[in-house]
Amino acid sequence: MNDSVYDGLSEEHADDARWAYGTGFHDELSGVDRDIPSGVDGADLGLYCQMLGDDALVLAQRLAEWCSRAPELEEDVALANIGLDLLGQARLLLTRAGEVDGTGRSEDDFAYLRPADQFRNLLLVELDCGPGPGGDFAVTMARLLVFSSFRLSLLYRLQSTVDPVIAAVAAKGVKELAYHRDHAAQWVLRLGDGTAESHRRMQAAVDRIWPYLDELYAPHPVVARLIEVDAAVDPADVRAEVEDTLHRVLRAATLSIPSPHRESGELSGRDGRHTPELAEVLGTMQELARSLPGAVW
């Protein structure tokens, strides 16, 4: 038998070259300056990295819930792909957070050892939007459209932040987010202007998601201090651009535009005041890592 692929596999394992590919991820930010920029407070910068990183991490976790449950195989592939992009951004940002805040925490320390009230993500990303009784594909796409439109505008501006690591993550991320936004927008159009049932579900989805929009643009003292030193972007500055995109998509999808306000205002994701849905997500995510102290993965 001349089947070299598996002949090679039976040899020694110390040599990576015997396998078809390596197993690691190459360092995407090699060569980027990792010093804290002068005039920037490391603790503030660390919290900002957690905000941006947690948004990506929690949404990646939510999107991965669709894996093997999507309406089409193409969608299993697409949602996993979007989840992987966001997970990649989260890993770089959380690593940066531990590097600049003086604690030396790793990406996994942030992901697995913080309780819910130390997560800094927007409420939008923690909501249970399905699959299952918590939502459906329409809610998932409504959230993805909102989130990707917002994050694309944010990352576009963050390419010129004084922090070279965030700038590098942003430069890579804008290409990814442009695809995520396009993918979500196409589905909102298809579902909004598809059948009577899909229109009804898409409108209900938008109605459910829109009240979480105001929070995207809310001011925060940490972000305000970083804006002063050109290390962060004011989310209020992207509002007009994001809403223009969202409204154009909704109108083309024959959907009406709901109010972006929520009645109850005591929750604030950026301050660690979350819905119970975050604790549920984290319970699943952190269970195994916490159950085997000292284990290496």
Added chain:
Amino acid sequence: MSEQEARFLATVQAEQRIEPRDWMPDGYRATLIRQIAQHAHSEIIGMQPEGEWIAKAPSLRRKAILLAKVQDEAGHGLYLYAATETLGVDRAELTEKLISGRQKYSSIFNYPTLSYADVGVIGWLVDGAAICNQVPLCRTSYGPYARAMVRVCKEESFHQRQGYELLMTMMRGTQAQRDMVQDAVNRWWWPSLMMFGPPDSASSNTEQSMVWRIKRHTNDELRQKYVDMSVPQAKALGVTFPDPELRWNDERGQHDFGQPDWDDFWRVVKGGGPCNEQRIAHRKAAHEDGAWVREAAQAYAEKRNRQAGAA
């Protein structure tokens, strides 16, 4: 034998490819549809046992590796379904046959994944066995299948390497982790041997498939190859296989090994495995829950086409 059939046999026996528009015997077409569909279904059902662990992966790096792997499986399913479409069937029809139990998938996916070590062992042993089965298919006589398999095998090889690397890492960890790895190996070893199908003496499809150059090696030849490949890997890892008869045979230059429990194999194939019902129910629910989305996409596309036609 008709002239067409003689030409077909001459083509396959000269190691040349049959392409979708070429004449082929009905039995060849039916065998290919059955085999490729079963392979595609296996990729899709195979997303579930490991997919359960994506949400719980114990590090972000492992989460990324596992999510990418399960995504690859969906991709493999897609191009294998595309290969069946060149034979005159469509994906929707095959999906119906899967969820109604009229077509099979690999029985290996009817066993549960009980710990994170299972993710590594599936990569190492299950993907390893799949590679042994599939590498020869890169030279199978039907062109679209052979070409799909080239890409599938490259990615499977990557997955096998990643699974093995996870196990290597766990073996360097705590005693609890080493115990998890050995336990997972004990549970998956016999089912992985069954992946090559029944012994040659009981395999009904092998002979004809070898004449048609769909299959190139018998089940027992491939099983032997897999055992010989896996033994040194287990040694390097520091685990044992649960087979008291497993030993090197100097005369044969191969390992002797015990036979899996074939009664159990047939029981699982016929639906009696621990997870058969769960796997099909999961796939059926995803398919049915997504029906309104597919209908909407179809309706939207038709509206756009009408508008384009009217413009």
